[in-house]
Amino acid sequence: MVLAAILIAGGLAVVTDWLFLGVLFREARGNYPEVWWPAIRDRETGSAKTWTVLLGFVASAGVVLLCAATGSHGLVRGLEISLLAFIAPAAFLLTAFQFIKMDLWVVAGAGFAWLARLLIAGLIAGLIVS
Numbered sequence: 001m002v003l004a005a006i007l008i009a010g011g012l013a014v015v016t017d018w019l020f021l022g023v024l025f026r027e028a029r030g031n032y033p034e035v036w037w038p039a040i041r042d043r044e045t046g047s048a049k050t051w052t053v054l055l056g057f058v059a060s061a062g063v064v065l066l067c068a069a070t071g072s073h074g075l076v077r078g079l080e081i082s083l084l085a086f087i088a089p090a091a092f093l094l095t096a097f098q099f100i101k102m103d104l105w106v107v108a109g110a111g112f113a114w115l116a117r118l119l120i121a122g123l124i125a126g127l128i129v130s
Contacts, residue, residue: 002064013059014053016117019116020110021106035100059121078127
């Protein structure tokens with residue numbers, strides 16, 4: 001059941017970056033074009049997208065495995081684990097925002113995408129991991 005939860009959560013998580021950064025916050029990506037890697041500016045995004053998918057599966061697996069290891073069963077416990085897993089990277093991103101030129105809307109989009117990804121993993125773990 002743990003493997004099934006990881007595969008389902010990871011598969012659903014693939015949509016989060018597309019939805020938040022590709023659709024909802026798309027315009028903000030052009031505010032500081034000089035901060036993007038040259039290949040990304042040239043629209044050569046295949047490698048970045050592959051890494052994003054892989055890291056999304058790793059993050060989803062982390063939440064599912066954390067739920068399983070701590071015996072956190074049920075939707076509420078899965079969501080609690082997800083929110084706790086979100087705090088550290090969110091704090092890092094907001095701290096980096098203070099020192100690195102990043103568009104607020106890109107930061108918000110990335111934050112929402114990761115929060116959604118982790119919540120999906122917590123929900124799936126809460127539903128099927130026992």
